[in-house]
Amino acid sequence: MLDVIVGLLTALALPLAIVAIPNTISVVSALLPPDIAGVGVLRAHGLALPVMLCVVPLTAVALGRFSPAPVLLAGLALLGVADVAGGYAGSAVAVGVLRALHGVAAGMLVPATLAACRERSASSRGVLVPVWAAALAAAFLTAQALALWPLDQVTSWRVTLQPYPMLTGVALALAATYFAISRLTGEDTRPAEDGQWEGAPYAENGRRGGAWSAKDGQRGGASPYAENGQPGDARSAEGGQRSGASPYAANRRWGGARSAEDGQRGGGASFAQDGGREGAWFAQGFRAGSGGDLSGGSVRVLFTLGPSAGVALLALGTTFGWPPWLIVVSAAVAVAVLLTPACAGRAGGPAGRALAFVMVAVGLVVLPTAAQVTYVELGGLGGPGLSGLWAPFGLAVLLVLVVVLVIPAARFAPHVVGRFGEVPASKLVAGGLVAMVAGLCAIRLMVPAPSGMPLLVPFALLGGGAAVAVTAALRAVPLSTALSALSLCLPAVLSGFLLGTGIQVERLHAVSTSGEVTSQAMVDGFVEALHVWALVAGFAVVVILVLGAVLATRSAERALRDAPADTPADVPPRGVEDGADEGAADRAAAGEASGAGGAGGVVGPEGAGRTAGEEGAGDGPETSMIPVVPAPTRSPEAGGDQDGRDGEGSPGR
Structure with missing residues (x-):
């Protein structure tokens, strides 16, 4: 039920916000009274977009503290007030104030609708986010025509200040319903899942703060994707990695940051689909340590406020000849x-x-x-x-x-x-x-x-x-x-x-x-x-x-x-799969470092049936393969093996 309301609210509120952008006062210039006609009212009517683009980053920061429901309700209420007051405007100053209010309301609605779609469950936002994108594209495409449509054969210039009051009222009712249901169901707090809309980080049951999308993960240092992860040195049950490794590392090595699917090494391409050298400029996911919590991205959002304010001032300056x-x-x-x-x-x-x-x-x-x-x-x-x-x-x-x-x-x-x-x-x-x-x-x-x-x-x-x-x-x-x-x-x-x-x-x-x-x-x-x-x-x-x-x-x-070219601590030997026992990885790495059993003694599943000699690692006698995950006994590399044979040059096991 709430998903349907969010979808309808997005389909209504987002176009209403974008329709506030066009400056249409020149279309009804013949209806303007002589005392407010001229370039002053044109400049005043054009204030909506400059104000709007400055409000969007501020609203984005506010959404780190508030859920989308009250922001949507406040934005539509402000839009309704501006629409009602538009019928009483009588000066260029009043026009400027009301259009600025339209800009504030629209600047609140655009990011809040996206946040409302993103806060739903994974399956719901898989539909709601495309609906939001379609509503944005359709609103951009039709905004000018929708802004001009109510002006056909009008008798009052004030219609430009209240183009769709009835639709604003319907959207306000939907926002009130959304807010009430959210409060009743306890969904009026900002969700912990600020991750992708298709599954990955910040999934269900992840706690805000420390746990990264951990199912039943604990706050603190729980490893990404940890099911029943423990604080601190928790290991993931599926594709886990040692504590401190880069998040989103399903099938990635610690430190090397390799992507799961055709990705690349290094910190730059976490979770890259189409990663690698040619880059396909879309790495699925985001950089380790970037932080999915919205409050953590506030600085980045505010960084866009400067360019936005600069463009707004530039637009105002161009109206002066x-x-x-x-x-x-x-x-x-x-x-x-x-x-x-x-x-x-x-x-x-x-x-x-x-x-x-x-x-x-x-x-x-x-x-x-x-x-x-x-x-x-x-x-x-x-x-x-x-x-x-x-x-x-x-x-x-x-x-x-x-x-x-x-x-x-x-x-x-x-x-x-x-x-x-x-x-x-x-x-x-x-x-x-x-x-x-x-x-x-x-x-x-x-x-x-x-x-x-x-x-x-x-x-x-x-x-x-x-x-x-x-x-x-x-x-x-x-x-x-x-x-x-x-x-x-x-x-x-x-x-x-x-x-x-x-x-x-x-x-x-x-x-x-x-x-x-x-x-x-x-x-x-x-x-x-x-x-x-x-x-x-x-x-x-x-x-x-x-x-x-x-x-x-x-x-x-x-x-x-x-x-790093070849760091045993960062890149476990071939055949040690991510998510395997950490001790096995460490023991295998130690085996490679000491050369016990001949180089290439630890092989992966793809090397089954191959010998050390076939690996081209040495001239020693043919040896048998050591399992990928050794039995929980004393490591043969720790000094003395289970056969009682040890030392350099001893035959391989």
């Missing part, structure tokens, strides 16, 4: 600054870096592009108008939802989706970003469109690619890392708007100074600006893809280079 070229250059620098936390390693490991890149790319491209396409296709510019856009928008949103739900279906119903479930997350991320680039290419080819249906192609590619990339990237990171990356998404949205605006103003200025200022020339100027923007945005996504791949490859090579 900056030339187009300066706006474009400043916005490009802002995008580079947003990528800096990921490039500098502050994004939470390889998986966090991948998610940060995805969030920047999605924010930079989807909403600014869809907004320009919506304006170009309005009826006043010769397009089909909003009525002709709802069919492609609706079908695109449906396709987005279907595509992202294939990912959890691949886990729970593999017979339905076939081999799709075997696609690594790194390839899904890259494929989603490539689909976005294809959508931008389709815009250059298909826009303007005399009818709306051809726009289904770019809309589906943009929205579907964004949703798949976000869903796949979220699979491998803890909540604190996800919120840190999300804090970069909205500054990227604002940077995308600034880039698009700079390009558009430059093209329209060229038209106005050409001496042929006609309505068709202005329409052509809008279309040409959109095509230039699509080219710039596609180039930016390609750069992000290449940058992510290069950094992943360098991280893998650095990890391989920094790893």
Whole structure:
């Protein structure tokens, strides 16, 4: 029941938050009273997004102390108050205050909905997180059209301050129900499972604080994945490792940090699927010691507050008559600054870096592009108008939802989706970003469109690619890392708007100074600006893809280079499996060091039936194989063997 409420609340609250972004006051400028008309009210109405992107990281930190339920309730209540007060606004100052309140409320809702989806059980969040990603992509895709829809044939400019009051009321009722049920069931405290939504760290029954996802693990130093782990030197029953080893080390050696599946040595690629030298920039999991507890990631989340505030101030500054070229250059620098936390390693490991890149790319491209396409296709510019856009928008949103739900279906119903479930997350991320680039290419080819249906192609590619990339990237990171990356998404949205605006103003200025200022020339100027923007945005996504791949490859090579070449304490001898008895590992290592029994005397299962001579370790007589896990008797390497034969040159056992 609670999962259904969270899903419905996400599907309503997230679009309501994103719809607060567009500045639509210019559409009803003819209805503005003379005393508040002008650039002042335009600037005031545009405050929502700058405020919103500053509130998101603060809310992310607050979610380390509070569960999502009260945050969602407070955010929707604030949004409702702003909607009601919007009917009484009568000055530019009032408009600015109310739009700032919209920004605060929206900035609370975006991270809180993600946290609400992530706090559910593993099976539930396997569906809810893709729903959240689909809602985010669909909201970005349709926000401009949804913001303009209530303004069709309106008689009051105040509608821009309260576009969907009824839906806000429904969402508020759902949030109140969610909060009440959470309190009654005792789920109103922040959960200990801040790990991946697909299983791994911070699983059921793990305690907050010391235990890492340990089933029935104790606080203190319990080893990762320990069933019935003990404090301190606990060993894991399944794939355990000695105390102090890197977390998430199923089938990894202590210190060497090798990944379970095609991973790599060193600290850089914990739990890497598609790890290794080529890096596939998505290591499933996050760096040992990064800490899954949300409060532990507060510093990383707050690190994004500086770039967010800088982009917000930049956006306000551009409203004071900056030339187009300066706006474009400043916005490009802002995008580079947003990528800096990921490039500098502050994004939470390889998986966090991948998610940060995805969030920047999605924010930079989807909403600014869809907004320009919506304006170009309005009826006043010769397009089909909003009525002709709802069919492609609706079908695109449906396709987005279907595509992202294939990912959890691949886990729970593999017979339905076939081999799709075997696609690594790194390839899904890259494929989603490539689909976005294809959508931008389709815009250059298909826009303007005399009818709306051809726009289904770019809309589906943009929205579907964004949703798949976000869903796949979220699979491998803890909540604190996800919120840190999300804090970069909205500054990227604002940077995308600034880039698009700079390009558009430059093209329209060229038209106005050409001496042929006609309505068709202005329409052509809008279309040409959109095509230039699509080219710039596609180039930016390609750069992000290449940058992510290069950094992943360098991280893998650095990890391989920094790893010790051959340290018996770190790399147990071949054949000693992770999770085996520690004493057996130590005794086997000692055997290799002393050379007792001939080099290569300890072999793994793959060496069954092979002799020391066949191993090429020496010229001694043929010897028999010592078992992988010796019987619990005195170690033959400890001095004197069970046959009474000892010393150098003695025959092997």
